Amino acid sequence: MGTNKSSIDLEGANQGLDAQGSSPSPASGPEFSPFEAPWSAPFDRRRFLQIVGASMAMAGLAGCRPKLAERIVPYVKAPEEVLPGDPVFYATALTLSGYATGVLVKSETGRPIKVEGNPDHPGSLGATDVFAQAAILGLYDPDRSQEVRLNGQKSNWSVFVAAAQKEFARLKSQQGKGLAILTETVTSPTFDAEIQSLLAELPEAKWYCYEPFNREVVFAGAKLAFGVEKEPLYRLDNADVIVLLDSDFLYISPGRTPYTKQFAARRKIRKAKQDSIASTPSRALRPSVALSQTTA
Known part of the structure; x- marks a missing residue:
């Protein structure tokens, strides 16, 4: 039995392989090395200041456009109380769920721009809540009906x-x-x-x-307790313990603004005795204050 052995050129077959046995990448040359790891490329202070300076220059140029011409048309018969730049305050009331809160509205040349509490009204005592502050946004609705x-x-x-x-x-x-x-x-x-x-x-x-958040449950509870359907009025400044049953008296209940003042009066750090709060919160309603005790 005879065999015909042919010579194999291993050196020629191994040409182009590195020491690890892998073919070198075509981008492994010295001309590609600066871009191999761009996140670790040097970024000196001068380059940083150049980029920041260019950004500030572009922002400055954006404000250098010529101002559009605006004309102020005077009143033919100017109201006595309206002066440009001099705000006017008027008293009004904001109603939410049937309960009114007295406020003072700041007006500039006939346009209301800010809502403040009326210190002479028992429903606000000079303060407001988020609903009163947001009411100013309802005066200028661009989607309101403009025509018949x-x-x-x-x-x-x-x-x-x-x-x-x-x-x-x-x-x-x-x-x-x-x-x-x-x-x-x-x-x-x-x-x-x-x-x-x-x-x-x-x-x-x-x-x-109809009200999305009505008070029928509260009225029913008052009728069970007192025999009449009435809205209860609380004196939180005289309470040592406050029990909340799925309630947030500082957010959605009537009188929330004066209740906030009464509640804060008993939370002074310097007072030796503060009020404590126990609550049974539901999934949909969490009290707006820190609780002393939570009951499941």
């Missing part, structure tokens, strides 16, 4: 008045049958008198009041 529309088409007030009079005449002939009035909780005597006058003229009409 009929079936999706632009119309005018004369067409609206004619259509409303026709519909009201039909309702009046039926004693208001089919008419439903939906409002929030009404505590204004003037508004209530207007609705009562309308219901007297249209006796078949229905009036419904």
Whole structure:
């Protein structure tokens, strides 16, 4: 048996392999080494100041554009109390869930810009809450209706008045049958008198009041405890222990602003005796204050 052995050139087969047996990368040359690890590339102070300086220069150039010309049209008959740059405060009330809070509104040339508490009103005592501060945003809603529309088409007030009079005449002939009035909780005597006058003229009409967060459970509890449906008024400054049953009296309850002042009066560090709070919080409601004790 014979074999024909051929010579194998191992040196030629191994050409191009490094000591580890792998083929060298085409980007392993010295011209690619500065970009091999860009995160560890040197970044000196001069380069940093160049980048920051260029950014500040660009920001400065953005504010160098010519100012647009604006014209101030004076009043033909200027109101006595309105002066440009001199704010005017007027007293009003903000209603939430049927409970009013007296506030002072800061106005600049007829535009309300800030809501402050009225120190002479027992519902605010000179302070406000987040709801009162956010109320100023509702005065300038860009999505509010700007014009009268009929079936999706632009119309005018004369067409609206004619259509409303026709519909009201039909309702009046039926004693208001089919008419439903939906409002929030009404505590204004003037508004209530207007609705009562309308219901007297249209006796078949229905009036419904709705609140997303009503107080019916509180009224029912007061009736069980005292026999009448009333809104309880608390004196937290006289309480040594406060028990909360799924309640947050500093956030959504009526009188939250004066309650905050009463509660804070008993939390003075220098006082030897402070009030304590026990709560049974639910998943949907957590008290806004630190609790002394939480009960599951």
